[in-house]
Amino acid sequence: xxxxxxxxxxxxxxxxxxxxxxxxxxxxxxxxSAKIIHDPVWxxxxxxxxxxAVLNLPLLQRLRQISQTSxxxxxxxxxxxxxxxxxLGVIHHAQRLIDATNDGxxxxxxxxxxxxxxxxxxxxxxxxxxxxxxxxxxxEAYPDMRAVLGGDExxxxxxxxxxxxxxxIVQSAAFRKFAKELEARYVEAGLKIDIDRIANWVIGRxxxxxxxKVFERQVIYGPFDADKLDYILRDSxxxxxxxxxxxxxxxxxxxxGRLETGERVLxxxxxxxxxxxxxxxxxxxxxxxxxxxPKVRAAERMVEAVxxxxxxxxxxxxxxxxxxxxxxxxxxxxxxxxxVFFAEAIRRPQDDPVHxxxxxxRYRRMLVRALTISKDTVADVTKYRRVRKLNNKTESMSxxxxxxxxxxxxxxGDDRLTPADVWIDIPGDPSYGEADQTYxxxxxxxxxxxxxxxxxxxxxxxxxxxxxxxxxxxKNHRWRGHVFCPQEWQQKVHNAAVKVLERVYxxxxxxxxxxxxxxxxxxxxxxxxxxxxxxxxxxxxxxEPETGKALTREEx
Amino acid sequence: xxxxxxxxxxxxxxxxxxxxxTAKITSDRRKLHSxxxxxxxxxxxLFREFSFRASGTFHESDELDQAxxxxxxxxxxxxxxxxxxxxxxTDDLESEYVEYTRPLLEKAHCDLAAMKSxxxxxxxxxxxx
Numbered sequence: 022x023x024x025x026x027x028x029x030x031x032x033x034x035x036x037x038x039x040x041x042x043x044x045x046x047x048x049x050x051x052x053x054s055a056k057i058i059h060d061p062v063w064x065x066x067x068x069x070x071x072x073x074a075v076l077n078l079p080l081l082q083r084l085r086q087i088s089q090t091s092x093x094x095x096x097x098x099x100x101x102x103x104x105x106x107x108x109l110g111v112i113h114h115a116q117r118l119i120d121a122t123n124d125g126x127x128x129x130x131x132x133x134x135x136x137x138x139x140x141x142x143x144x145x146x147x148x149x150x151x152x153x154x155x156x157x158x159x160x161e162a163y164p165d166m167r168a169v170l171g172g173d174e175x176x177x178x179x180x181x182x183x184x185x186x187x188x189x190i191v192q193s194a195a196f197r198k199f200a201k202e203l204e205a206r207y208v209e210a211g212l213k214i215d216i217d218r219i220a221n222w223v224i225g226r227x228x229x230x231x232x233x234k235v236f237e238r239q240v241i242y243g244p245f246d247a248d249k250l251d252y253i254l255r256d257s258x259x260x261x262x263x264x265x266x267x268x269x270x271x272x273x274x275x276x277x278g279r280l281e282t283g284e285r286v287l288x289x290x291x292x293x294x295x296x297x298x299x300x301x302x303x304x305x306x307x308x309x310x311x312x313x314x315p316k317v318r319a320a321e322r323m324v325e326a327v328x329x330x331x332x333x334x335x336x337x338x339x340x341x342x343x344x345x346x347x348x349x350x351x352x353x354x355x356x357x358x359x360x361v362f363f364a365e366a367i368r369r370p371q372d373d374p375v376h377x378x379x380x381x382x383r384y385r386r387m388l389v390r391a392l393t394i395s396k397d398t399v400a401d402v403t404k405y406r407r408v409r410k411l412n413n414k415t416e417s418m419s420x421x422x423x424x425x426x427x428x429x430x431x432x433x434g435d436d437r438l439t440p441a442d443v444w445i446d447i448p449g450d451p452s453y454g455e456a457d458q459t460y461x462x463x464x465x466x467x468x469x470x471x472x473x474x475x476x477x478x479x480x481x482x483x484x485x486x487x488x489x490x491x492x493x494x495x496k497n498h499r500w501r502g503h504v505f506c507p508q509e510w511q512q513k514v515h516n517a518a519v520k521v522l523e524r525v526y527x528x529x530x531x532x533x534x535x536x537x538x539x540x541x542x543x544x545x546x547x548x549x550x551x552x553x554x555x556x557x558x559x560x561x562x563x564x565e566p567e568t569g570k571a572l573t574r575e576e577x
Numbered sequence: 578x579x580x581x582x583x584x585x586x587x588x589x590x591x592x593x594x595x596x597x598x599t600a601k602i603t604s605d606r607r608k609l610h611s612x613x614x615x616x617x618x619x620x621x622x623l624f625r626e627f628s629f630r631a632s633g634t635f636h637e638s639d640e641l642d643q644a645x646x647x648x649x650x651x652x653x654x655x656x657x658x659x660x661x662x663x664x665x666x667t668d669d670l671e672s673e674y675v676e677y678t679r680p681l682l683e684k685a686h687c688d689l690a691a692m693k694s695x696x697x698x699x700x701x702x703x704x705x706x
Contacts (some may be wrong), residue, residue: 170628178631225632235634242632284634396650403669406651407677410584413643415626417580424578450646457606458633489604489661496650525578527677 026168033352034189040343041080043195049077086358091152092320097260110251115142121272129277141222148186150354157182166351180224191220244455271296288460308451319388322444390538391514394502400529407526411447432517447502456483515540581685587644592674593696601663601705612702616695663705
C-alpha cells in the first residue's frame, strides 16, 4: 500500500510536471544574461541566467497566484505578498548566508554547491498549492499523503506536504530534461545541476555520504535558514507590523563549525545572538497577531468548508489550471492557485453552494466567534487539555472536530444550520525547535560543556535567552481556540457548543468564553469536576453504551 | 468521539514515570526527542501517530512538542524553574490519567504493558536528578 501510494504520487507529479515544466508551448526562451530584480524588502536581487530560465517556467510563475500567508490580507490589507516574492527573497538570503560563511574560513561552499543551493532556494516552495499552508493542512490529512509520509521512504525524516511535492517535482522526468537543456545552454559557465542533492535539500536531507555536511542543507533548511530570514521579515513588512532586525550582525557572525559528533554545522558567535533573538521574538508576534488572528482563522475555515464540500460531494469538481480535479487525491491541489479558487465561483450560478461559499469569502462575510477557548475561559484547566489536544494534526483529531461540529448542529436543532457552517478551530503552538538546533561559538576557556569543536565550544541558542518563557506566556495569555459560525447563529451555536463540550469532555466555561467572542448572553457552566453530568456521561468520559457504567480504571 | 491523540500517549507515559517516584524529567529537547525516537522504534504501534524529522542534528517530533506544550498549558507538567532545565509533574497529571486518559487508552485497546515498559526505559534516560 505504502510503496504503491508513493508510486501513484510520483505518477501524479509527473503529470503535473509535464504540464508546468515540460509543456513546450510554455517554454521560455533561455535568457542570455543575468538579471536584476527589485524587491521592496531586500532591494536588489541578482539572478543568474539559468535561474531566470527556471523562474520563467509556469511552475514558478504560478507562485504569483499563491498568497504567502493565505487570507491574512482580509484582515491586514497590505499582506498581499505571494510565494513568488518570497522565493526571490530566499535565493537572496541563501547567497548572503553562503557569502558570510565563506568569508569567515576556508570557503566551505564550492561554486557548484553554491549554484545548486541557489536552485534549491528557487525551487523549495514550487510544490505549494493554493493558500499555501492552509491547503497543505487539508491534503496532509488525505489517506494517500498519509500513506506516503508514513512509508519507508519518508518515515525517518518526515517532510511537510509541500516540501514533498517540491522534491518530487524536481525529480520528475520533465524537470530532469529541462535541467539538461539548461546545462547544454550554459555549458560555457560550467553549469552542473545536481537534481538529487536539490531534491534532498528541500526536504532537509543530505545525500548518502554527505550526512556530516549539515551546514549545506542548513542554508535552506535550518534553524536560521534563508526561508525563515525572508518570511519573518517579509510577513512583518507586508502585514504592517514594525520590526527591527540587525542582519548585518548575523552575517558577520556566521561560520561553519564542527561538532563533537563530526557534523559540520552553521554556527554563530556568542556576541551575535541578538539578531536571532529578534527573529524568534518576531515569530511569536506574527503567530499571535497575524497568523492566529481570529478573523484569519475564520476565513481559513471558510476555505476549508469549500474544499470539504467538493471532496465529499460525488458530483463536484473544481476547474484547475490545466486539469479539472475532484480533490480526492493530495496532488489534486497542485492544479489550484488562489485565483483559480475564486474564479470557481464565477463559472457557477448564484444559487450554487460553492458560489455562495466562495463569495462569502470574497466579499468578507466572515464567520464569527461563538466561543473562545483558552486558559482564561475554562472552568477547569486540567480538562482544558481534552479540548486543546484537538490541535494534534492527526486524522482522528481532524475527524473529531467535524464530529463535534455535527453534534453542535444537532444540539441547535435547526436543519438550516449544517456542519459546513460550524468550525472548531484549535491552533497549534509555534515551535521554537530552532533554538535547540542553533549552535553558538564560545571561546575555548569559557567553560561551556555542551559540545566541543576544534577551536571553540558550542552551546545552543536556547541557553542564551528565555524562549521557554515566551512560549509559556503565549500559551497562557495569547493563545485562543474558537468555535466559528455565521453571525445569525452566534448565540444558539454558543449555547450548543458550551453544552456539547461539557458533555463530551467535561470541560466547563466561564462568562469570558462568551464575552471574548462578543456573544450577547454568555452561557456559564462552572462546576465540572468529574461528577456525573447529563446523558449518562461521567466527568466528560462517555460511559460504556451497554452498561452505562464508567469505563474501567484498573492499574495497567 | 474522544479519540486517542499523541497527547494521551505522552500523558500516560509521563504518569507511569511519575509513579516510579520520579518527580522531574529533563526538558532538554535533544535528550527528550532522542529518547522518544528510540522507544517509538521499539513500540511502533503505540507511537504510530508520531513522526520524526531528521533535518537538524537530532531527530525532532512535532507531535511530541505539541503534546508537551498541551500538558504544560494544562499545568500537568511545569517548567517554571530557574533555568528551565526540567519538567516537574503536578498531581493533575496522575488524576487526569486515572480519570480520563487510561480509560480512553483502554477503550482504544492501546498496549498499556508496552507503555509501562516505555516508561521504565524513559525513566532511566530522562529522570532529572
